[in-house]
Amino acid sequence: xxxxxxxxxxxxxxxxxxxxxxxxxxxxxxxxxxxxxxxxxxxxxxxxxxxxxxxxxxxxxxxxxxxxxxxxxxxxxxxxxxxxxxxxxxxxxxxxxxxxxxxxxxxxxxxxxxxxxxxxxxxxxxxxxxxxxxxxxxxxxxxxxxxxxxxxxxxxxxxxxxxxxxxxxxxxxxxxxxxxxxxxxxxxxxxxxxxxxxxxxxxxxxxxxxxxxxxxxxxxxxxxxxxxxxxxxxxxxxxxxxxxxxxxxxxxxxxxx
Amino acid sequence: xxxxxxxxxxxxxxxxxxxxxxxxxxxxxxxxxxxxxxxxxxxxxxxxxxxxxxxxxxxxxxxxxxxxxxxxxxxxxxxxxxxxxxxxxxxxxxxxxxxxxxxxxxxxxxxxxxxxxxxxxxxxxxxxxxxxxxxxxxxxxxxxxxxxxxxxxxxxxxxxxxxxxxxxxxxxxxxxxxxxxxxxxxxxxxxxxxxxxxxxxxxxxxxxxxxxxxxxxxxxxxxxxxxxxxxxxxxxxxxxxxxxxxxxxxxxxxxxxxxxxxxxxxxxxxxxxxxxxxxxxxxxxxxxxxxxxxxx
Numbered sequence: 001x002x003x004x005x006x007x008x009x010x011x012x013x014x015x016x017x018x019x020x021x022x023x024x025x026x027x028x029x030x031x032x033x034x035x036x037x038x039x040x041x042x043x044x045x046x047x048x049x050x051x052x053x054x055x056x057x058x059x060x061x062x063x064x065x066x067x068x069x070x071x072x073x074x075x076x077x078x079x080x081x082x083x084x085x086x087x088x089x090x091x092x093x094x095x096x097x098x099x100x101x102x103x104x105x106x107x108x109x110x111x112x113x114x115x116x117x118x119x120x121x122x123x124x125x126x127x128x129x130x131x132x133x134x135x136x137x138x139x140x141x142x143x144x145x146x147x148x149x150x151x152x153x154x155x156x157x158x159x160x161x162x163x164x165x166x167x168x169x170x171x172x173x174x175x176x177x178x179x180x181x182x183x184x185x186x187x188x189x190x191x192x193x194x195x196x197x198x199x200x201x202x203x204x205x206x207x208x209x210x211x212x213x214x215x216x217x218x219x220x221x222x223x224x225x226x227x228x229x230x231x232x233x234x235x236x237x238x239x240x241x242x243x244x245x246x247x248x249x250x251x252x253x254x255x256x257x
Numbered sequence: 258x259x260x261x262x263x264x265x266x267x268x269x270x271x272x273x274x275x276x277x278x279x280x281x282x283x284x285x286x287x288x289x290x291x292x293x294x295x296x297x298x299x300x301x302x303x304x305x306x307x308x309x310x311x312x313x314x315x316x317x318x319x320x321x322x323x324x325x326x327x328x329x330x331x332x333x334x335x336x337x338x339x340x341x342x343x344x345x346x347x348x349x350x351x352x353x354x355x356x357x358x359x360x361x362x363x364x365x366x367x368x369x370x371x372x373x374x375x376x377x378x379x380x381x382x383x384x385x386x387x388x389x390x391x392x393x394x395x396x397x398x399x400x401x402x403x404x405x406x407x408x409x410x411x412x413x414x415x416x417x418x419x420x421x422x423x424x425x426x427x428x429x430x431x432x433x434x435x436x437x438x439x440x441x442x443x444x445x446x447x448x449x450x451x452x453x454x455x456x457x458x459x460x461x462x463x464x465x466x467x468x469x470x471x472x473x474x475x476x477x478x479x480x481x482x483x484x485x486x487x488x489x490x491x492x493x494x495x496x497x498x499x500x501x502x503x504x505x506x507x508x509x510x511x512x513x514x515x516x517x518x519x520x521x522x523x524x525x526x527x528x529x530x531x532x533x534x535x536x537x538x539x540x541x542x543x544x545x546x547x548x549x550x551x552x553x
Contacts, residue, residue: 056446061369088448098439100458110457111447170447 004073007032007174007204008053013067015048015228017060022048023228026067035196035205037219037236039212041256045228046208047095050176053206054090055083071174088115091167095179095210097159099151104143107151107162108133111170129169137165138195157188164195175199177207181214193218212252216240224248306531313528316521322529326493330509331519335526337495341410341503342533344496345489346478348414349421353474356418357425358467364426365433366455377426385423392420393487401488408502413489420484421474428473432466433459465545472541476534482507506530 003009006029015023023045030036038046051057053069055076068075076086088111099107108130130147134140139161143154151162160180167175177196181189196205196218209215215222216236223233224245232239232248243249250256324334360377368374396416406412436459444454482505490502491512504512510526513519 054446056442059442059445084448084450087446092446094439094442098443100440100443101462114447114449114453114457166447
């Protein structure tokens with residue numbers, strides 16, 4: 001399932017919370033500069049999978065895992081890998097907007113300020129980074145006049161684009177999006193989808209779409225997971241028009257899930 | 258299928274039905290109750306403050322604030338007691354704050370439930386319930402006698418620091434725990450280390466709660482009598498250094514009142530004490546609003 005050109009290669013991956021196994025023997029390759037959608041009903045282990053890719057799952061004391069995840073061919077759990085460096089390379093946008101209670105600008109500058117390389121930069125360099133990130137997230141025009149306003153004063157859709165901008169400000173290689181549009185209106189959703197399609201030339205994007213239509217609209221490749229197992233993986237058109245597995249077909253036609 | 262007989266209705270004795278109270282009526286009763294209770298509490302508090310100020314304000318003048326007591330406090334002012342209060346409280350708060358807040362961060366962020374945290378929490382809870390005179394006795398034996406610090410600002414401050422430590426730990430831990438977990442996840446997900454995440458994403462949201470605990474502790478220190486009289490002494494002179502004995506305002510008016518020296522000056526001192534506590538609260542809240550509420 002994985003090839004050497006993959007940006008991320010997941011090999012024989014098992015994940016447990018205490019005794020409960022939530023991901024079963026997963027093998028998956030995620031190609032670079034594509035939008036890779038992981039679909040499936042709730043409890044399929046998709047959030048866990050995304051959070052494993054930047055080791056956010058490490059925060060849970062109950063988590064245990066087996067197998068390897070390779071980023072550019074290197075195991076992300078290797079002892080010489082810095083977890084903070086990894087998380088800068090693999091950013092994540094959560095399923096609910098999570099702005100920090102500070103100004104819009106401070107939110108976008110939060111990541112760059114943590115990094116030794118960018119911390120020393122002066123205000124104008126940081127402003128440049130923030131502006132580029134906000135433009136990429138299609139938020140710049142709406143907030144350029146009030147960068148010092150509290151991030152909490154933005155609408156839900158704007159907050160979520162702010163969270164995307166916050167990740168982009170780190171200039172990551174991979175962006176994980178865990179149902180990023182689940183609470184958003186159609187217009188905000190469309191804006192985020194447009195940004196993603198524009199961004200995919202420069203980033204590897206892994207998204208858990210909040211519905212199947214979104215997977216169809218934005219993704220290049222689709223993986224279907226069910227109860228922690230990979231059922232099917234393939235190009236967008238193949239999975240939609242010619243699913244190999246009956247369960248995939250049932251799911252995408254809306255018979256369950 | 259045999260038609261089942263309807264179950265006999267209860268309380269239907271000769272047409273008697275229990276009166277259901279309408280939810281709207283309950284609403285009115287509850288509202289009236291909480292209103293009147295709150296009103297009574299506020300009335301009691303206000304009448305105490307008004308009474309003290311009514312009795313105390315007439316003796317307050319510039320001399321009362323700037324002169325040291327003469328004739329055991331029968332004449333003169335209370336400048337040395339004001340200085341003593343501020344010094345002892347400052348020592349207590351500046352010693353207790355780093356230890357208390359540090360412990361709170363350890364409990365809330367750096368450890369999960371284990372024996373150490375249980376011991377710390379249990380001790381803190383027990384310490385919070387001990388009468389202050391016991392702290393005074395401990396301070397007297399340990400700081401004044403054993404460490405030979407004598408009756409001094411330092412002994413008093415250290416004793417008060419131990420006394421307010423549990424409050425600071427509990428309120429700070431509570432404040433840190435109430436910060437949403439998503440802030441921590443965001444901090445980590447943007448490549449922050451543990452300390453960067455605590456400082457940048459968690460602490461700003463906890464500062465207000467932590468500050469409230471500290472203000473509460475300042476109030477307790479300012480008002481404390483029993484623990485202070487045993488450790489800082491009751492000297493009437495202006496404290497010259499941390500090692501000189503001092504009399505705080507609370508001790509001063511306790512002595513004035515119980516030894517029948519001067520009821521007027523006791524009320525005057527109490528009025529200043531209340532005004533000082535109001536003042537500390539207002540200043541602290543202004544500072545918090547100015548520096549913390551930024552950006553939210």
